Amino acid sequence: MMRKLLLACLSLWFFSSHAQDTFTVNGVKDERPGLHAFINATLHVDYQTTIENAVLVIQKGEVVASGKGVKVPKGAIVHNLDGKHIYPSFIELSSNIGIPKADRNGSSGPQLGPVKDGAYNANDAIKAYFKAHEAFEANDSDADKMRKAGFGVVLTHNQDGLVRGTGTVVSLHNGPENEIILKESASQHFSFEKGSSTQDNPSSLMGAIALIKQTYLDAQWYKNQNEMVDISLDAFNKNSIYPQFFDADGDKLYVLRADRLGDEFGVQYIIKGNGDEYQRLEEIKATNAQLILPVNYPEAYDVEDPFDALNVSLEEMKHWEMAPENLKLLTENGITYSITSDGLKDASKLPAMLSQSVELGLAEEQALKALTYNPAQFIKMGDKLGALTTGKYANFIITDGSPVRKDTKIYENWVQGNPYKFHDYTLPELAGNYKLTVGSEDYQMEVKGESGKEKFKIVVNDSTSYDVASEISKQLISLSFTDESKDEAGKIRLSGWLKKEGLSGNARMPDGSWAKWSATLEDEDTSVDAEEKEEKEDESKASEMGSLIFPFVAHGNSKKPLEETILIKNATVWTNEAEGILESTDVLLENGKIAKIGKNITSSGAREIDGTGKHLTPGIIDEHSHIAISRGVNEGSEAVTAEVNIEDVVDSEDINIYRQLSGGVVASQLLHGSANPIGGRSAIVKLKWGYSPEEMKISWADKFIKFALGENVKQSNWGERNTVRFPQTRMGVEQVFEDAFTRAREYEEEWEAYNSLSKRDKVNATAPRKDLELETLVEILNSDRFISCHSYVQSEINMLMKVAERYGFRINTFTHILEGYKLADKMKEHGVGGSTFSDWWAYKFEVNDAIPYNAALMHGEGVVTAINSDDAEMGRRLNQEAGKTMKYGGVPVEEALKMVTLNPAKLLHLEDRMGSIKVGKDADVVLWSHEPLSIYAKAEKTIIEGAVFFDRDNQIEKLDAIQAERARLVAKMQGEKSNGKSTQKAKPKSQIIYHCETEIQNYSSLK
Structure with missing residues (x-):
């Protein structure tokens, strides 16, 4: 017995040390081959191949042979797995096991630059230099948790930063680190989370995306320059040869953003999702x-x-x-x-x-494939992982059934041929209901719990039961209980054996006599075949499931609204064209366009809508909106952030889209906030409720950007701690513009000089660094991008027009512009439009001079004037906001309507296709219950490109x-x-x- 015990100990020692050839051995070196044979198992060679009564042979941490009829090698340690299953161990691709947690180093106040010392990137969130295999420290406690769940290998990486460096493939074997690291550099990792960096930039999701984009451009430039050393960019380029992983934390839209x-x-990218991809299946598949x-x-x-x-x-x-x-x-x-x-x-x-x-x-096979085969392929280690064929690592679990079923028990997990035992598979599973016979007495006995932790109980009826003391040692069992139904209660003691056919043995009765006892497992309900019953239960569960809606929020639709042929009959049509308001007129919408306008129009197969007593107008366009934006409207970390783009963060799931459709809005310009003089690029979208962000964007629209003036950009209302970032005065704001456009001109000239070189000369020259910020400013200089500027005070409005004129372009729109009435003549001369509020004022110092006649006065000077929202709630009643200009300034009713339809279309350069009811324009129209500017008017149907996106008739x-x-x-x-x-x-x-x-x-x- 002692000899067997010694051999077992030596064997276990060998399993954990056989590969340590570079380590000094304390004692006699064990040269045994670690040869094991597992017989009589149901062997799942891979996710789709199952072999009954198979043999698995492993040696020195690898699979030697597997299958049916495999001969057990001489000298192998044999494991009889009769009734048990062998599956490949799982592979985890999203882990930070063994990677030290990053510290947040930096100031508590504004931090404009990086804090990491050395020749690293200008932004602390770019950690491409991080090498997981160098930082890795084995942690057997964490590894054991993963082993118990069935995992044998993890891809571990630094889960900190936007660019996170390389990941390393690590075995979950409790061995020295130089053995368990299977692949030093296996991947490069990205995310939208800047992590431990305390640097101000980025402070928004769009800022994070812009920084990653700039890093790609910088890395491309870095390859061909010799001006500087950047360890981060150098590592970024070297890491590009590995599979690229992106952790798209957030929701299904983040997966789409990462792929874009x-x-x-x-x-x-290989993208880590969030588990809600089913909500955007079509778009996810297209990635x-x-x-x-x-x-x-x-x-x-x-x-x-x-x-x-x-x-x-x-x-x-x-x-x-x-x-x-x-x-x-x-x-x-x-x-x-x-x-x-x-x-x-x-x-x-x-x-x-x-x-x-x-x-x-x-299908269970698909789940197993996703835990074994697929992750092995993702990290390009299919030759060593994911299956149990010859030459692969001996990573496998021994179970009593499918490991993707909740009641399945994992007895052992072998990692590189090293066993980790959690349960003894040689012990029978006793849980169940038994008929216990002791002498001539029958009892109902219930056994619950897993092997080694069973609880025995005598069940009298639904409300009465009593415990049975138990002790199990290998194949021996002892039970004792008191039969409380007897007048002369006494302890009954059972001693016996565990056998396949049940439990049995001898009993010592309370009176001292002996009797035979047995316990037979009672059959479960066999009235319906077990598999058939399970299938029916699964079908029942599936039938109870709700249906998908688009978007996946309240008021989503079971199907995306589709373009129809629609004939609106006998409506009062507000054309916004020379024809003016047409009474009792029909409008045909076909192929997403306005096809016909007139009386007595007919169209075979068209959906007819009775417009009698109703009013049809062009759809409302909101020139200034902040709805449908994810994770931050301001990237205010720097004075100039022209590199960021609202298009990258459009949120198609925002309920405010639907709410504004209910107010007749068909399109919006989604603007950056006013945290800095030069903010981000805007997104112009149609409010296609249920469609993806890309489908909402107006692809043919011109490009715009948000500028800002006033208190916000100089941080006067940000608190005492925000006194670091330039500018801090209105004078400084002007210098930001001057500096930005000077740099942009120099940048453009640098590129022009490079592009003018011959092909031969370019070979010996380095292309200038492509800068997203300056690229955008050059677009402005060349009138390829247009400015919508947040503004209040007359002096600053004058200033920015003069800056633009000095650099040879024009401001497109002053938004807010509450002092526009003071310089409307100069605005007209400059050619700039005004998008304003109808009656907002006195909500901060710089709007004290605002008056409700502002819109009317600008309009009277010939300035293209629009009424905007800047507010999700106001966006639902822009028709009423436009109506206020009739009260304050006597603006004619048709001109007032144009302030929320045709005029914003002009300001956004959309007027060729939107803003009026004209044959050939997009079928973006609204049917109102009353005159459109009335407080009683309700949008009954809001139609975009011939599809009904809001229909009040079906709201109840x-x-x-x-x-x-x-x-x-x-x-x-x-x-x-x-x-x-x-x-x-x-x-x-x-x-x-x-x-x-x-x-x-x-x-x-x-x-």
Whole structure:
């Protein structure tokens, strides 16, 4: 016995040390080959190949042979796995195991530059120099948690910064680091989170995207220059040979943003998603990206209290229900993905989560593929990982069933031929209901718990039971209990054996006599075949699922609105053209255009809408809006941020899109805020509710940018700590413009000089560094991009017009422009338009001179004048805001309507296709219940390019449907709670409604 024990100890020592050839051995070196044979197993060679009664042979951490009929080598340690399964161990691609947590080093106040010493990048969030394999420190405690969940290998990397450096592939074997690092540099990593950097820039999502773009451009330039050393850029270029991973933390739109960024530079990222990709399947599929998907499905909400239920949005409720379907839907759409445990509080919850997906129709083979084969391919290690064929690492788990089912037990996880044991598979599984016979007495005995932790109980009836003391040692079992139903109660003691056919042995009765006993496992309900029953349960669960809506929020539609042929009959048509207002007129919308205007129009197959007593106008266009923007409207970290672009952060899921459609708005210019003199580029979109961000953008529109003047840009209202960033005075604001355009002219000249070189001369010359900020300013100088400038005070408005004239261009629009009435003649002479509020004033010092006659006075001087919102709420009633110009200044009714339709179209250079009802223009129209500028007017139908995006006629039906869906989901969540499943507390969530003056929005990475 002692000899066997010694051999076992030596064997275990060898498993953890056999490859340490470079280490000194303390004692006698063990030369045994680590040869093991696993027999009688159900062997899952890979995700799609299963062999019954198979043999797996491993030696020195690798698979030697696998399959049926494989001969057991002489001298191999044999493991009989009768009734057990062997699967390849899982591979985790989103991990930071063994990577030290980054510290936040920097000042608590404004920090304009980097704090990292050395020849590194100008921004601390660019950490391409980080090498995971150099920083890695083995942590067996964390590794053990992953091993217990079935993982054998992880790709670990620094989860800090926008560009995070390289990842390293690490074995979860508890060995020395020079053995367990399987691939030093396997990947390069990116994210939208700047992480531990305390540098001000970037302070917004669009700023983060712009910085990554600039880094790509700088890295391309860096290859061919010899002017400077940048360790970050050098590493960035070297790391480009590896698979590129992008952690798109946020929601499904972040996946699209990451892919769009990669497309711009010819890079196909492997993208870590968020588990809600099913909500934008069509767009996600079009990326052709391979995904890494979490399975941290949300728990049901505790909605017993009806007021608590009000704190849970329809989106949250539906995502709780549909999140487990994500993998199945992606599989059906041919999207390749791997599964990560990242996001789970405990990796051991992985099987329970996957079990939910399997119950909803995900094939087990697909789940296994996403845990083994796919991740191995993603990191280009398919030759060593992901299957159990000859030459691959001996990474496998021993289970009692499928590891993607919640009740499956992982007995052992072998990593590179090293065993990690969690349960003893030689012990039988006893859980179940038994008929216990002791002598002539029968009892019902219930056994619960896993092997080695069983709890025995005698069940009398539904309300009465008593515990049975138990002790199990290998194949021996001892039980004892008191039969309380007997008059002369005494302890019955059982001693026996564990056998395949059940439990049996001898009993010592209370009176001292002996009897035979046996316990036979009772058959479960066999009235329906078990597999058939399970299938029916799965089908039942699937049938209870709600449907997708677009977008995935309340008021989303089951289908995206599509262009129709629509004939509006007998309406009062406000054309905004020379024809003026046409009574009792028909308008035909066809192929997304206005096809005909007149009387008695007919069109076969057209959808007819009765316009009798109603008014048809062009759709409202909001020249100045901040809705539908993700994670920050201001990149105010620097005085000039012309590199950032609202187009990168359009949020198609914002409920304010739908709300503004209900007010007749068909298009908006989404503007950067007013935190700095030169802000970001704008996005001009049509409010196509349910469509993707790219589909909302008006592709043919001219390009615009936001400038700003006044208190905001000099940080006078930002608090005492913000006194570092230039400018701090209105004089300084002018110098920012002068400096920016001077630099832009020099930049343009530098490029012109380079481009004028012959091909031969270019070979010996270095191309100038491409600068996104200066590229944008050059566009302004050349009238390829146009300025919409936040403005209040007359003196500054004059100043910026003069700056523009000195540099040979014109300001396109002064927005806000509450002192426009003071210099409307100069605005007319300069050629600039004004987009203003109807009656906002006195909300800060620099608007004290605002008057409600401003719009009328500018209009009277011939300035193209528009009324804008700058506010999500006001955006729903711009028709009424325009109507106020009739009261304040007597603007004619048709001219007042133009201030929210044709005039903003002119200011945004859209008037050739929008802003009036004219044959050939886009079918962007609104049908109103009353005269459009009346306070009683309601937008009944808002139509964009011939598709009805808002229809008041079906609002009651839509609200009823929302109510019914919420009620269904509340009942389903209550059922979860009543069935004993854990729930989460309902917490209200608020939405940030952006304005020009919304303070810098530090996104989540800065928390």
